[in-house]
Amino acid sequence: MNHSKVSQEVESLQRDIDILQKLLGQVKILLSSMPAIETVLRKDRDEDPQKIVDRHIKLLHTYNESKDAAQAILGRLAAIKQTTVAQIHEEYDLPLQE
Incomplete structure (x- = not known):
């Protein structure tokens, strides 16, 4: 590969x-919102059980979609940097587990 192509790459x-x-910065912001989601999940314990279940399902979907997007981004970043996802987690001070 010539110098010009290497530079472009x-x-x-x-x-x-x-x-x-x-x-990744946006993902960190999403992850930082998790305590707020937990607060919502704990509030109104006397509320109709079905409403609570429906809200929990919606919040879990949102959480899972955010987590999946974050993992895809971290995986791509690891590939670009030719490292592991675990090392990316460490580099950006992200938890390895939920």
């Missing part, structure tokens, strides 16, 4: 890393 990868790092 490096620039492309750097743009990918920049985008993924911005997305």
Whole structure:
């Protein structure tokens, strides 16, 4: 591969890393909202049980979608950096478990 192509590839990868790092910041914000979700789940214990179940299901779907997106981003970032997802978690001070 010639120098020009290598430079272009490096620039492309750097743009990918920049985008993924911005997305990772957004994921961190989503994860930081989890305590608020837990608060909602605990409130109104006297509420109609079906309403509580429906709300919990909706919140769990939102959580799972956010977590799946975060894992995809972390996986892509790990691939770009040629490292493991566990190392990305460590680098960005993210928990390895929920």
